[in-house]
Amino acid sequence: MKSLLIFISDFFKNKGHHVFFSLLIAKICGFIGSLFIIRLLPESEFGTISIVASVFFIFLAFNGLGSNQSLLRYGSINQSLTDKRALSTYLFRRGLFYQIFISSLFLLTSFFYVSKYEDILIIFLLFTVRLVGYYFLNHIQAELRISGNNKGFAIVSNVVNIVGVIALLILSYFFGIYGYLIAVAFTPFLALLWYKKENLNSLPPKFIFTKKELWNFGLNAAGTALLSDALFSADVLMLSFLLNETAVASYKVGLLIPLNITFLAASFMQSDYPKLAKYSKDKIFLKNYLFNYYKLFIPIAILIFITGLFFKVEILDLFFSAKYAESQMIFIIFLGAFCANMLLRNLYGNLLSAVGMMKMNTIISVLTLILLVIFSFIFVSKYGVTGMAVSLSLSMFFGGIMLAFSFYLYWKDLK
Structure with a gap:
């Protein structure tokens, strides 16, 4: 404590x-x-x-x-x-x-x-x-x-x-x-x-790294940002292709609120990013940071999910209208997915960036996008809009697991 x-x-x-x-x-x-x-x-x-x-x-x-x-x-x-x-x-x-x-x-x-x-x-x-x-x-x-x-x-x-x-x-x-x-x-x-x-003023830059490394990191950061945005566009495009615009509307309503809860974790990572980069070679610091992050955000994620589970009808009625009542299941699926996202994808994606492994971030973002397409063709035909919610949630979860495993391999090799 x-x-x-x-x-x-x-x-x-x-x-x-x-x-x-x-x-x-x-x-x-x-x-x-x-x-x-x-x-x-x-x-x-x-x-x-x-x-x-x-x-x-x-x-x-x-x-x-x-x-x-x-x-x-x-x-x-x-x-x-x-x-x-x-x-x-x-x-x-x-x-x-x-x-x-x-x-x-x-x-x-x-x-x-x-x-x-x-x-x-x-x-x-x-x-x-x-x-x-x-x-x-x-x-x-x-x-x-x-x-x-x-x-x-x-x-x-x-x-x-x-x-x-x-x-x-x-x-x-x-x-x-x-x-x-x-x-x-x-x-x-x-x-x-x-x-x-x-x-x-003109100052001669002193590099403790190569210019190639500097720009490779920046380019991979840009690619990762683009692929992350593409993930939340591809689902809508797939849904419009496989179903119709009514399904898209119901899907977006169920997604909107859960999508925005991750800014809680984002604010922490934004604040701590320079410190994480500074101590990216410190094995004990990174371990302690992870433990304390989970001590804080596991209870927050559980509280958010339980609140959403018990008050889903009231929340959807307050922000939208009764005609979107069918979005309740989608809302709960996404609420669970984005709570897990705070504990996996958001956390380890930022950690990999801070320790310089942005290329791995980009590769996993591509794999996550591929998983979304595969899951969509499997689940949407059987379960409709709910199937797309499951597809995106599974894609993000497995992407988060890959990010966590990549960070673990990096951390394990530190002296």
Whole structure:
């Protein structure tokens, strides 16, 4: 019990609660913005924006070719503040070069849609600006985290999200779709208020690792992020192919709340990531971290599942409506799956990243996606929407087991 109290105390000393609330605020702002736009914009305009946004999130995973992820890990390993700044400057400049190329590719994809959708080029153009803005935002957030400034990370996130949703509401109300586009395009650039001018000075980077290792890690981090997002798109695509849009609606309702409970674990891992990277070779530290993590999150996961099991009807009625009563079984399956996710996939995926085994993360993400396709063809034909819930849950569970086993092999070989 004493070790658990120290574990929680360290979380607060590390300003982890600021990260927790910043993630919560980001989710609330995203929900408010989406709800407002759905109600305000005509269906055709919202549909066009949704198409562009889907392409945007694919390219967003490769922002700076993973330079911010590399900065987060290798900057955490570096002990010297001077070396951290030199690495940040190097990655910022090289990543910006890659980002311009990635953003240009994103803009070029608009020509596949120009003939079919009116005014889609201007939407792509402003989302390209947003893509560049996210590069600056992600880099600055990573820079704050490697210096242990979780409070600063949270402030940047809160300013961008809160000002962003306010600007979106006001500009969309008065200027419709163009107001929305201007708001989402330019608010990420608010993060530049926290960019230190001295970081623009030329500093010779001192590497305790090879540049190849640095960029391989970043590229694998980008690939893993993309594959993780693909996992939660492939299930809907498979369901729409095997069943119909009504089944998709019922499925999404059952998925929505369980999907978001993992931010509890995510806030801990976000807060502790620099420390985990710093002590990635310390066998005893990693062992103690795992034990204390489980002491905290096993009871949380059990409490969430039992609450959902006994109050599933009330929860679904409160957030949705009585017409989605058939989603109860899907809701419970996913609630159990994402509780397990906090204890397996979320935990060990972040641990593998922190210790530098991002390539293994990418490989297991591919295998998880393949498992989803296989399970879908087995279970959906027999059990319909419930079968898809089982398919995704099993895929995530086996993916989590593979991640845990990979981390165990790494930990076992440490001296």
